[in-house]
Amino acid sequence: MDTTEVIVIGAGIAGLRCALALAEAGRDVVVVEAGSRVGGRQRTDRVDGFLLLEPFLAGVIADDTGTTSDAFVRLLVRMFVLGRPGLPADGIQALPHQLARRVTDAGGRIRLSHRASRIDRASGRMRVEIDGAGPVIAETVVVAVSPDAVSNLIDVSRPRTRGLQTWWFDASAAPPSSAAVHVDGRRSGPVVNTVAMSHTVATYAPPGKHLVQATCLLSETRAPDEPQVRRHLEEIWGSRAGDWSVLRRDDIPHALPAQAAPLRVASPTRIAEGVFVAGDHRDTASIQGALVSGKRAARAVLSP
Known part of the structure; x- marks a missing residue:
């Protein structure tokens, strides 16, 4: 004892x-x-030379119903405006x-x-x-x-918690060079945000390759499948997204506490x-x- x-x-x-x-x-x-x-x-995992970050970081609020506190959203916006978002070289x-x-x-x-x-x-x-x-x-x-x-x-x-589903893609054909988070303001598909992680930190992918992350909302009634995600990514990134290889999909039912x-x-x-x-x-x-x-x-x- x-x-x-x-x-x-x-x-x-x-x-x-x-x-x-x-x-x-x-x-x-x-x-x-x-x-x-x-x-x-x-948590960060290394898969075939790629560094995958857990979706806790990417989801932000994991909500598209409008029930999240306005005060919390304004607090997050203030953090992004006053701070300098970034990623650790060795993963989160x-x-x-x-x-x-x-x-x-x-x-x-x-x-x-x-x-x-x-x-x-x-x-x-x-x-x-x-x-x-x-x-x-x-x-x-x-x-x-x-x-x-x-x-x-x-x-x-x-x-109460909210769930996130994050997809990790090996993009052999380089996506556009922007390191910004991409969103679809039309909400025409399941992807709530996507980013070329290796444009922000080159060490997240092996030389000559690129790591792209895409996050969707996950709930008991919502679990996007690969064809839906790929179609939406092609709209956001262009037709080259159709050739990306899936490294892994992370389903995290309790990714974030509801606010x-x-x-x-x-x-x-x-x-x-x-x-x-x-x-x-x-x-x-x-x-x-x-x-x-x-x-x-x-x-x-x-x-x-």
Whole structure:
């Protein structure tokens, strides 16, 4: 049986940011992660020399129904106008990898392939059961798992989420040289945005090739197929899109927390005695929201 001061469940952006703040404050922290690598939804895979980013980055709001909070949309627009959008050279997973290194450098411990299945309170301490391993005992638990899994561990309502489907194409024939995100204002097909990723970061594709991403909305009633996507891409990019090879399709049913009106920017962090929660579903549906939520949770843990 292992003991520590704080257990952080989930090694996504929010969990790692929380663990970093706690470790830097001198707390003994253990991060347990069900997956085999850090990052949660922020993941990059290498396929035939191409770097694929998860669709969490590309979808932005994942909504074409008009039910997303106007305040949230204006907040996103302000970020794009005032900031300078970009991509890490090694893919979006470079961010959680950097956070994870800082956590371990500060004395925190990260345990991958450790799925937390249950949280109990006994004798004034928290007990986290780990599938296939012994429990971890701590004074405090921070639950920083994905929105579709959070209610499995603590007594909170399951957040509403939106799904995304992202297609990755090997474009041997170069698409137009623009690195801008392309959208179809007519909404004449399933693609909500598409971009030549390798025009922004050349290392995302092998020499002489090009990586094109296309994102569609995904729901229980909407799952675009390849012919629909290809027809729409040919309208957006031109006839050359018909010859592109599919590298992979990612279907992420819970890609983003829904941001319905009226917008509630920050939800409570403390759930019960010794139990806290963090994640973009507790703040804004963005990488920034995950970072802010993780730091808020750490501050709450450290408060007397």
